[in-house]
Amino acid sequence: MPDDALAQVRDQITKLDSELLRLLAERRKLTNEVAETKIRHHIPVRDVKREEQLLVKLIKEGQKAGLDAHYVTQLFHVIIEDSVLNQQAMLAERANPGSALPLNRVAFLGDKGSYSYLATQKYFSRRPGELLEVGCQSFSEIIHKVEHTEADYAVLPIENTTSGSINEVYDQLQHTQLSIIGELTHPIRHTLLVAKDTSISKIRTLYAHPQVFTQCSHFLAELGNVEVKTIDSTSSAMLKVSELQRDDVAAIGSEAGGSLYGLLAIKSNLANQKENHSRFIVVARDPVVVPLQVPAKTTLVMSTVQKPGALVEALMVLRDNRINMTKLESRPIPGNPWEEMFYIDMEGNVQDGPVQKALDALRAITRYVKVLGCYPSEEISPTKVAAANALSE
Numbered sequence: 022m023p024d025d026a027l028a029q030v031r032d033q034i035t036k037l038d039s040e041l042l043r044l045l046a047e048r049r050k051l052t053n054e055v056a057e058t059k060i061r062h063h064i065p066v067r068d069v070k071r072e073e074q075l076l077v078k079l080i081k082e083g084q085k086a087g088l089d090a091h092y093v094t095q096l097f098h099v100i101i102e103d104s105v106l107n108q109q110a111m112l113a114e115r116a117n118p119g120s121a122l123p124l125n126r127v128a129f130l131g132d133k134g135s136y137s138y139l140a141t142q143k144y145f146s147r148r149p150g151e152l153l154e155v156g157c158q159s160f161s162e163i164i165h166k167v168e169h170t171e172a173d174y175a176v177l178p179i180e181n182t183t184s185g186s187i188n189e190v191y192d193q194l195q196h197t198q199l200s201i202i203g204e205l206t207h208p209i210r211h212t213l214l215v216a217k218d219t220s221i222s223k224i225r226t227l228y229a230h231p232q233v234f235t236q237c238s239h240f241l242a243e244l245g246n247v248e249v250k251t252i253d254s255t256s257s258a259m260l261k262v263s264e265l266q267r268d269d270v271a272a273i274g275s276e277a278g279g280s281l282y283g284l285l286a287i288k289s290n291l292a293n294q295k296e297n298h299s300r301f302i303v304v305a306r307d308p309v310v311v312p313l314q315v316p317a318k319t320t321l322v323m324s325t326v327q328k329p330g331a332l333v334e335a336l337m338v339l340r341d342n343r344i345n346m347t348k349l350e351s352r353p354i355p356g357n358p359w360e361e362m363f364y365i366d367m368e369g370n371v372q373d374g375p376v377q378k379a380l381d382a383l384r385a386i387t388r389y390v391k392v393l394g395c396y397p398s399e400e401i402s403p404t405k406v407a408a409a410n411a412l413s414e
């Protein structure tokens with residue numbers, strides 16, 4: 022294709038992409054109007070039936086336009102997830118009048134470009150007020166900053182789909198008076214980042230956070246003659262590589278983060294598992310009220326009495342109240358060998374009957390129970406429609 026013809030078609034594509042963005046912004050505005058009605062009439066945010074109808078219609082229309090069902094479904098999952106999360110954030114804000122700050126000072130691990138930084142940006146992009154990032158060197162520093170009003174919120178990674186729970190964060194939660202007020206999941210796409218155009222075979226030194234090494238152990242095992250250096254955060258690893266400007270030094274981090282340091286990605290998908298996500302919690306000094314129209318999660322920490330079956334008994338309380346437990350984690354209690362603290366995430370709102378009843382029952386049979394927070398659940402499971410159904414009608 023001659024250069025000017027290529028430029029012309031690209032020009033049309035650029036215009037179409039801008040138009041798509043404009044339409045998406047318009048759609049978002051309309052869904053915010055829907056949220057206003059839901060607030061007035063106490064209607065739940067999520068309407069899976071409506072989503073199904075919409076998807077079936079779109080899959081059919083897409084098919085006629087030459088777009089396959091999978092593509093249309095994937096696209097609209099992202100769009101609908103965004104709409105549901107925005108509406109949830111709107112409702113949560115209204116349920117906590119006066120809580121919105123003009124400036125949100127948020128403490129997180131690392132600096133610009135760390136995964137925690139990217140998660141922080143994502144979470145606060147849906148919330149009013151400006152964001153002031155407060156990068157920290159350790160989880161205890163993050164907690165300290167919020168406890169001592171040097172920051173308003175903290176964003177902390179709590180678990181990863183490849184490496185599991187982040188014990189240090191659980192241990193911090195045992196001692197703090199802060200409350201969990203939100204959660205989010207963020208895809209972790211580990212990429213090999215370099216400062217200069219080079220190849221993997223030339224790399225001799227590799228910087229990354231220890232969690233990252235765990236998540237990429239298969240890739241690292243294949244690397245061979247490379248000195249692996251652990252560093253306190255992904256952003257420190259990226260900064261180091263950008264400062265050194267050598268063709269035999271690399272860092273592992275996200276491509277988006279690396280671009281903030283002018284780094285090039287020479288290999289992506291380094292994690293052992295293809296689907297690598299981290300779940301982050303957002304904590305603040307005061308708890309929040311979660312409106313009943315929004316799916317909520319409650320996290321508690323408890324220690325059971327020392328007798329056989331004590332944990333089972335506690336879990337039966339959840340079953341008896343038809344509460345779905347989404348996570349159970351145990352951590353040692355310092356100074357009490359072989360005793361454990363149990364952390365439980367469950368679906369449900371502390372203002373609602375079943376969770377209140379369960380908490381009362383747990384208080385009666387355990388040594389200690391504390392609610393660490395009740396917050397809107399950001400795990401938006403995508404609505405499924407069988408493409409065959411959509412196309413057969």
Ligand SMILES: C=C(O[C@@H]1C=C(C(=O)O)C=C[C@H]1O)C(=O)O
Nearest residue numbers: 052055066067068071072101104
């Ligand atoms: C916008 C709405 O809220 C949610 C988001 C939807 C969407 O983005 O299309 C559809 C149904 C709801 O789960 C709605 O109820 O119409």
